[in-house]
Amino acid sequence: MDRSTYLTELHGRLGLPRAMVVDLARRATGREVTRTQRLVRGDEYEVHRVEIAGGGVVYPRICFPDAPPAKAHREAWVMERARAADVPAPEVLAVETLATDDGDRQAMVVSEAPGRQLSVLRPALSVEDRSVVMRDLGRVLGRLHTVRLPGFGHPDEHGDWPDPEEHHRRYLGNVIADSGHLDRVGFTSAEIEEIGRLLRHEVVVSPDGRPTLCHTDISVEHVFVDDDLRVTGLIDWGLWLGGAPADELAALSMRLDEDDFVAVMAGYPGGSLADVAFGRAVSRSVLTQAIGHIRWLIRSGQSDGIEPLATAARRGIAELSAAA
Secondary structure, three states, rough: HHHHHHHHHHHHHOEEEEEEEEHHHHHOOOOOOEEEEEEOOOOOOOEEEEEOOOEEEEEEEEEEEOOOOOOOHHHHHHHHHHHHOOOOOOOEEEEEEEEEOEEEEEEEEEOOOEEEHHHHHHHHHHHHHHHHHHHHHHHHHHHHHEEOOOOOOOOOOOOOOOOOHHHHHHHHHHHHHOOOOOHHHHOOOHHHHHHHHOOOOOOOOOOOOOEEEOOOOOOOEEEEOOOOOEEEEOOOOOOOOOOOHHHHHHHOOOOOOOOHHHHHHHHHOOOOOOOHHHHHHHHHHHHHHHHHHHHHHHHOOOOOOHHHHHOOOOOHHHHHHHHH
């Protein structure tokens, strides 16, 4: 099925009564609700756009029932860490646990990001103005990557972070296992064997071995920009993790046009693709992330989006092979 059908079916199975959404927004803002609109997007949350009396908009976000423990609380925590580093994450107005027919569901209410969504603004921008925006996005990411976290990945249900070496070993093992499914999307056995050879001895760490906060889901839909072409908002932090800056930049390189990504790197203060070690880390992360996304699309029955990921994976194979 295509992405739109998948999301419609996923969100159609779940949904809070409007009265619960209204009560949640009212408690978070202390104001009455004038209008609600459910937004059918994303795999992590049920999301509503809520207009409140006196003007203003907030977004209640309710975790799906199978969400990890404390997901919303931990997301709120990292968003506050980002805001403290002058990264324009939305303000978290409330975090609650709601009793629903599907069991307890975590929920959060966040403020609306100022400015305009880059996906809406981008078609009207000149090449020069797009470059200004992307360079500023690179500067914002540089600030984000100064935020240190206690570990890589995510903490477990007890709040303990995984051992770094075990985390990296398990991650690469999962990627290599996932690559076994690539024959279903046209990869040859030689390509799959090459992936195993390239990744088996990779070291997945940040340059100084310390984990940093990564958003990992930055796209033109999740970036907001003001009239001066400055980045004023980064939304949808549900896929955050403790990782390496190269992981963030690799994810972004797969979502942006090449010229836009070059502009991001021109503004980014923390690394250069001309640096051999850093460039290799980005290529490795492109390959591993693309394989993981392809496996997810296969598992969830989604058909669109696989071809560009396959192209990115093959690019990662070529770049890692050339650098080997």
